[in-house]
Amino acid sequence: xxxxxxxxxxxxxxxxxxxxxxxxxxxxxxxxxxxxxxxxxxxxxxxxxxxxxxxxxxxxxxxxxxxxxxxxxxxxxxxxxxxxxxxxxxxxxxxxxxxxxxxxxxxxxxxxxxxxxxxxxxxxxxxxxxxxxxxxxxxxxxxxxxxxxxxxxxxxxxxxxxxxxxxxxxxxxxxxxxxxxxxxxxxxxxxxxxxxxxxxxxxxxxxxxxxxxxxxxxxxxxxxxxxxxxxxxxxxxxxxxxxxxxxxxxxxxxxxxxxxxxxxxxxxxxxxxxxxxxxxxxxxxxxxxxxxxxxxxxxxxxxxxxxxx
Numbered sequence: 001x002x003x004x005x006x007x008x009x010x011x012x013x014x015x016x017x018x019x020x021x022x023x024x025x026x027x028x029x030x031x032x033x034x035x036x037x038x039x040x041x042x043x044x045x046x047x048x049x050x051x052x053x054x055x056x057x058x059x060x061x062x063x064x065x066x067x068x069x070x071x072x073x074x075x076x077x078x079x080x081x082x083x084x085x086x087x088x089x090x091x092x093x094x095x096x097x098x099x100x101x102x103x104x105x106x107x108x109x110x111x112x113x114x115x116x117x118x119x120x121x122x123x124x125x126x127x128x129x130x131x132x133x134x135x136x137x138x139x140x141x142x143x144x145x146x147x148x149x150x151x152x153x154x155x156x157x158x159x160x161x162x163x164x165x166x167x168x169x170x171x172x173x174x175x176x177x178x179x180x181x182x183x184x185x186x187x188x189x190x191x192x193x194x195x196x197x198x199x200x201x202x203x204x205x206x207x208x209x210x211x212x213x214x215x216x217x218x219x220x221x222x223x224x225x226x227x228x229x230x231x232x233x234x235x236x237x238x239x240x241x242x243x244x245x246x247x248x249x250x251x252x253x254x255x256x257x258x259x260x261x262x263x264x265x266x267x268x269x270x271x272x273x274x275x276x277x278x279x280x281x282x283x284x285x286x287x288x289x290x291x292x293x294x295x296x297x298x299x300x301x302x303x304x305x306x307x308x309x
Contacts, residue, residue, distance in 0.1 A: 031065050031066070032066070032067055034060070035060070035061045035063070035065070035066035035067060035070050035071075036061075036067075036070060038057045038058070038060035038061035038074070039057075039061045039066075039070045039073065039074060041054075041057040042054045042055075042057035042058045042061065042074065042077065043077075045057060046077070046081070049123060049124060049125065050123055051081055051084055051085045051123050051124065051147075052085060052121060052122070052123055054077075054081060055078060055081045055082070055085065058074045058077055058078040058081065059074075059078065061073075061074040062074035062075045062078055083148060084147050084148050085121050085122075085123070086121070086122060086123075086124055086145040086146060086147060086148065086149040086150065086152065087119035087120060087121050087122070087149075087150050087151055087152070088119065088120055088122060088143070088145060088151075088152045088153075088154055089117060089118070089119050089120070089151050089152065089153050089154070090102070090104050090111075090112060090115050090120070090129070090131075090154055090155075090156075091115065091117075091153060091154065091155040091156070092115060092131055092133060092155070092156045092158060093155060093156070093157050093158060093159055094133070094136075094158045094159060095158075095159050095160055098115075099115065099133055099158065100114060100115050100116070101113070101114060101115075101133075101134070102114075102115050102131055102132065102133050102156075103131075103132040104129055104130070104131055104132075105129070105130050105132070106127050106128065106129055106130070107128075111129075119150070119151050122145055123145075124145050124146060124147040124149075125144075125145060126142070126143075126144050126145075127142070127143050127144075127145060128140055128141070128142050128143075129141050129143060129154055129156075131156035131158075133156075133158055136158045139156040139157070139158065141154055141156060196278050196279070197278065197279055198276055198277075198278050198279075199276070199279060200273065200276060201272060201276055203272055204269055204272045204273050204276065207265050207266075207268045207269035207272060208265070208266075208269040210261070210265040211261075211262050211265035211266040211269055214258050214259070214261035214262035214265055215258075215262040217254075217258035217261075217262075218255055218258040218259045218262055221251055221252075221254045221255035221258055222255045224251050225248060225251040225252045225255055228244075228247060228248045228251055229248060232244060232245075232248065
């Protein structure tokens with residue numbers, strides 16, 4: 001509001017200047033009109049946020065050939081804009097250091113093609129700067145320039161990350177063990193150790209099956225309860241009959257019971273599985289075998305069958 005009021009007051013001042021008669025030639029009148037137009041254009045551009053355009057207009061109306069009132073405003077506003085226009089410094093980093101021949105653009109506008117460290121004046125606002133370096137993928141950086149921000153550094157990183165080389169593993173030397181003289185020892189008879197197994201008891205499968213069946217029952221009764229509730233809300237709520245309410249409660253109770261059975265059965269199945277006993281079996285289990293036998297019995301020869309069970 002203050003800027004708009006200042007603009008209106010300045011326009012009134014300009015109209016007063018134009019209303020005064022001029023005794024000079026026609027060229028003086030044309031110069032005065034150009035100064036007044038630049039004065040108005042500078043104010044409008046400043047209100048729209050185009051500070052650089054406003055400054056260009058102010059430089060035209062700050063000349064000594066312009067009327068005193070117009071020149072005084074333009075000089076004062078020009079000093080203010082010089083402090084408000086933000087500046088930015090571009091930088092591009094590569095593996096070998098800072099790059100110089102880099103094109104920086106915003107949209108279709110090319111800002112610089114050679115990075116020399118000098119600041120560039122831009123209007124306040126949001127920018128997407130595109131950095132283009134020969135042989136590299138372009139980099140796009142989003143930056144917000146604030147009014148009065150000076151020498152803001154915008155750096156594009158074109159460096160390649162180098163993975164650290166794995167450290168070489170040097171094996172430790174084996175400790176020296178002095179050999180012992182051979183000692184004659186009686187070799188013990190080889191022993192066979194029976195393997196240990198953990199068979200799953202039948203009750204584990206039974207409880208797991210009961211848990212699955214109870215879970216399925218829970219889902220069926222739960223869906224039935226929700227369907228009954230939705231039908232009651234649509235057809236008779238809040239004045240449903242006692243019989244209909246009892247059906248909903250009965251279905252909900254069956255859902256809770258099935259859920260409880262599912263939880264208890266699941267817990268019981270897990271407990272029985274983790275606490276199942278271990279059994280020891282022979283490494284080589286004896287198998288039944290049948291074989292023929294031949295021998296002498298009394299005064300004659302006898303033949304038969306033998307076996308191991």
